[in-house]
Amino acid sequence: MLCLASPAPSLKVENWLRGEPLTNFEPGKLYIVEFWASWCDPCVEAMPHLIELQAKYKDEGLEVVAVAASEEAPTADQARAKLDAWLTEKLSNLNYRIGFDSTGEMNKLWMDASSSGGVPTSFVVDRDGHIAFIGHPIDIDDVLPKIINGTWRSSDQAKAADAKRIAAGQREAREFSILETIQAAMEAKDWPTALSAVEEGIAAMPDNLEFREIHADLLLHKMRDTATGFQVLRQLVRDAIEKRLEAVCGLNIVMRQLFDPENDRAYLPRAERFAIGRDVSEHILNPGQASAGLDFYSYGGLAQYYHESGDKQRAIELIERAMTWLDDPKVSDAMKKGYMPQLLQTLATYRGEKVCCGGSCSISQEKSPGAPKCSRKEAT
Numbered sequence: 001m002l003c004l005a006s007p008a009p010s011l012k013v014e015n016w017l018r019g020e021p022l023t024n025f026e027p028g029k030l031y032i033v034e035f036w037a038s039w040c041d042p043c044v045e046a047m048p049h050l051i052e053l054q055a056k057y058k059d060e061g062l063e064v065v066a067v068a069a070s071e072e073a074p075t076a077d078q079a080r081a082k083l084d085a086w087l088t089e090k091l092s093n094l095n096y097r098i099g100f101d102s103t104g105e106m107n108k109l110w111m112d113a114s115s116s117g118g119v120p121t122s123f124v125v126d127r128d129g130h131i132a133f134i135g136h137p138i139d140i141d142d143v144l145p146k147i148i149n150g151t152w153r154s155s156d157q158a159k160a161a162d163a164k165r166i167a168a169g170q171r172e173a174r175e176f177s178i179l180e181t182i183q184a185a186m187e188a189k190d191w192p193t194a195l196s197a198v199e200e201g202i203a204a205m206p207d208n209l210e211f212r213e214i215h216a217d218l219l220l221h222k223m224r225d226t227a228t229g230f231q232v233l234r235q236l237v238r239d240a241i242e243k244r245l246e247a248v249c250g251l252n253i254v255m256r257q258l259f260d261p262e263n264d265r266a267y268l269p270r271a272e273r274f275a276i277g278r279d280v281s282e283h284i285l286n287p288g289q290a291s292a293g294l295d296f297y298s299y300g301g302l303a304q305y306y307h308e309s310g311d312k313q314r315a316i317e318l319i320e321r322a323m324t325w326l327d328d329p330k331v332s333d334a335m336k337k338g339y340m341p342q343l344l345q346t347l348a349t350y351r352g353e354k355v356c357c358g359g360s361c362s363i364s365q366e367k368s369p370g371a372p373k374c375s376r377k378e379a380t
Helices: 041-056 076-090 105-112 137-148 156-187 191-204 209-222 226-241 247-259 270-285 296-309 312-326 333-351
Strands: 015-018 030-036 062-068 097-100 121-125 131-135 355-357 360-362
Touching: 015 076, 030 041, 030 105, 030 137, 041 062, 041 137, 076 097, 121 137, 131 137, 131 156, 156 191, 156 209, 191 209, 209 226, 209 247, 226 247, 226 270, 247 270, 247 296, 270 296, 296 312, 296 333, 312 333, 333 355, 333 360
Parallel strands: 030 062, 062 097
Antiparallel strands: 015 097, 030 121, 121 131, 355 360
């Protein structure tokens, strides 16, 4: 495994798009090898910082090398051309090398070998050609001065940080493997195999909300084991309220399982469904509760609960609040485009009339569309 103090792997870059080709790490120099992609927002956000680091530490012998090994396009030639055009448009002041690799070799040698699951990932190669740091570029500022003065690699802090990183990478690899098993079983409608895999995931990672949501959905909506499914939901409510899980998102999962219009809910015990919905809505909305904190992803499930409970005005108010939140200039255009049509359609259905907003209109339907779902990547 590639880790702290390991010899740095080779640089087997397919093409160099910016800067002179680099084939070997020169003794006495420091290198930041940054794996990134143009579609990755955190990667792009880190690039001005890398430009600053290259300028700041140039006299210390620092060389920044960025490797685009995860570009997306139908062919390698198209990916390379697209990336070259992107660099020309976005980064005219680039002061470090950019390499492109579509063969998978760089990912194999560096990312896979270090159990690094995604971009951006930074590797710092020390003056003797050994790895001094692996992690997110945001953390480089704290460690780079210590690497430069030679105190980092032998420190307890460095060893603890690398051990933590390795454990996290192994956990992510196991999570991915279990999710692949679940996905294959779900596609084959092999519910027992899917259930066994998700229970394995929960046993290993009880705070993983993705496993918890799949578990509830599988029991309630695939296997229709409502007795066990409701036990699972009640436990999720308890765990969320006690802060063992991300409170609001955990509660949103429960509301989605019980009130998402895209799910067939006719076979769910109505009294218990609404009893749980009432308790969860109170915890989300009551500022005195330890788990309180309404976020955007709470609105849809809460609104549907109130709509089905007969409090249509409150349901309408919640959807309108969600639309107001989404209309904030700070919210990305992609998020607005993804969720505003759903909210507009839901509002039209709740009102029972045509509704227009921002040039778009929706008419009432008998069955309102699915509420916005709680995406952990977007939430972070």
